[in-house]
Amino acid sequence: MTMNKHHITDYKTYGWVLAILLFLTALTVYITWFDLKALTIAAALVIASVKVTIVLTYFMHLKYDSLVLRLMVAMVFLLIALVFVLTFFDYLFR
């Protein structure tokens, strides 16, 4: 891919992406009607993560951006996850 030739996403793709995101939103609302305690939280977080990945990939155009940008974004999310894990190691096992 050259630097000055940009990938143009067509309208139809965005329409499908929105349809999938709306379906996942409906799914989250639906599963929280059942009180499955920890499982509900886990399911809601997994669906939210899938939605965020879709937004990053298509709406935020990372799929067609350079590898440097993609790696940088991945690192930031990894950093946040790492801080989460370390914080909970402290709170749960002190």
Next chain:
Amino acid sequence: MIHTEHRDDFGAKMGMWLFIFTELLLFGGLFIVYAVYRSQYPDDFHIAASQLNTFIGTINTIVLLVSSMTVAMSITAIQKGNKKLAMSLIAITIIFALVFMVNKYFEWGAKVHHGIYPGSELMLTLKRGELLFFSLYYFMTGLHALHIIVGMIILIVAFVKVKNSKINNSDYVLLENGGLYWHLVDLIWIFLFPLLYLIS
């Protein structure tokens, strides 16, 4: 046409992403605070969260998702040189942002009406975990709403620049970056919505 001025679209985009990283870390920190207190006061969080209006929360989620699509489509429109369509799509996005804020006004208004707002008499009588939940609710949705307002201003600037052809099919990195900011607002809401409104 010969361009003599120096332009670095990739650099502009990377700069925008670096800024987005700081925003992600800011909200990431708040999510950690939420997670820790939730694990310490699970029952209080449960009771407090069930008092939030899930319906308005769901409507606002849909509003943000649709507006994310319209702003993404406006970039496609400008790339294809369709100025009119790009302007309409940006305008629609701004209207969706307004709808979000109006919903937020009614949502917060109802809470304040019931005496639940930071520093109120009722808040101080609540249990510690419930107090923490509502404080985090106001702070996180408040900070998010502030980003919606900033996003609206950026989109209005983009709209005017498209109108004046300052943003055109060979120079549209400003619209792309504005779009990235708007998607960031959407990203944060995708996590806020289930954590505040749904898990109760």
